[in-house]
Amino acid sequence: MEDLKKIKLTRRQWLKALIISILSIELMYVFTSLSKNNLRRKQNKSMYNAGKLSSFQPGQVYPFGTQKLYLSRFEDGGLLAISTRCTHLGCMVQANDNGFVCPCHASSFNQYGEVLSSPAIRALDIFPVEVEKGMVMVDLSSPIKRKGFDKSQLHYES
């Protein structure tokens, strides 16, 4: 009798464990395949053609609203593609004389996208820039997170 009880209990426990593990494997499968889906979307490089290099004047900032992008050309000719997405909570920053300011909670950033005042704590993301056949191409699919600005982030075209 005692033995029987034991077997019954363990069998039930075993079934329970089996069901739980099948369910968690299933869940894990769904989860990973969903996130893979995300990754795949990321790998599709989508180069955005911003226009002729010669049309961007040194010392100017060019907004691309729908692409959520500001293209800056500095005095020395260096190009920087800055994301408009505020690193605080994702609102769209606007360009002003000093750089950028966020309308949502008033974070401000300098012209290189570095934080001037919080609540944001991280510099604005940037996008890789290439120049092909005189056209400025911006890789919108892979924004780069960064702590701050350094010279190597600028793109020069001789």
Next chain:
Amino acid sequence: MGKQTGIRAFLLHLHPKQVDERAIKFTRTFGLGGINALLFVILAVSGLLLRFAYIPSQVGAYDSILALQNNVSFGSLLRNLHHWSAMLMVVTAFLHLLRVFYSISIFQERRKNWFFGLGLMLLVLFSNFTGYLLPWDQLSYWAVTIMTNMLEYFPVIGQPLANLFRGGDSVNEQTLLNFFTLHTGLLPLLFVVFSILHIWQVRKAKGVTVSDKTARTMVPAYPNLVWKEIVLALLLIALLLVFSMFVDAPLQEKANPAISPNPSKAPWYFMGFQEMLMHIHPFFAVFVIPVIVVAFLCYVPYFKYQELNIGQWFHSAKGKKLTIVSILFSCVLTLLLILISDISAGFQTLSGKLPLIIITGLIPFFLYFTPMLAFLFLLKKQQEASRIELIIAFFTIITMSYLVMMFVGILLRGKNMELIFFQT
């Protein structure tokens, strides 16, 4: 009692035949559990009707709401009813949680039900939040942007989780579809399952708590309890209908991903979070503090208590007094810290010398928790508060802090999220 049929039989099935006289007094439960159940039914019915008019797509959503309001007879009323019932449900679910907590009704055989209750509270918030996006106007678009970005601050899994919910790295059409499916499919289903478990547990614990279990006077549930329920339900339905006739649910311009309104706020019940995030490093606001609070909430029924006056409001007269003192303490402490932080521009004056996580994280964290622990210590030494009374005090302080932050965030912050007193 004769043979009962139809609705009456069903209602009687929810209750035992005999109930304790004191358990059905209005001030025992304030009918809050029942109100929540009724609100869910109203939401399910009105939501089902809304689905006939609603188009879950980026182009269609906003216009379908406009069409519903302008071209369908009683369309506005239907939308208002769903909207206001949903908002009310956040309030009543929260009040219900407070009721069971403060009447010491979450221990022993009711432990398990405390978890089902927490689950239901989560479902209410999550249902509400997923519904918030559906009208696809500026208000909902940016509120959801802000909320999902808050999630990103959660270490390691925050970013993938936020991307999973959004189906991308910003709020887009996939987000709308995800939220629609959660809101009108999965979440209501879970809601039904959890509600059944929840109500079953109440029956299993032999009804709601009363202060002295031995002195029972039983009365038949019908008509004593059932009539009260019907009166309350009809009153609530009437109130909601009248309110929905006169007050429209908000609807701003169609969502525009390129322009953020100033200020952009999360839905009102999450404003406490947003306010906290303005004063303390995200690692603390989105990870450390929520984890502490949730762990505390889960663990409350499992602490070792010397004595527990189950069913007695605030455990004792002293418990009641300490609760009131804790409310005052929490209000003062929270408001003071908000003011200090606002005036010193988020403790940033020190930056440059120390890492950010210490200045904007650890310092405010200790500025809050040190006085609080000192206060609790004082209650213990001076007032000889017992463990349950200290737990009540701790719970009260945290809850009040959230409410204070929420109200400051909703009411006192204008353009650029500055306090309206300091606005130029």
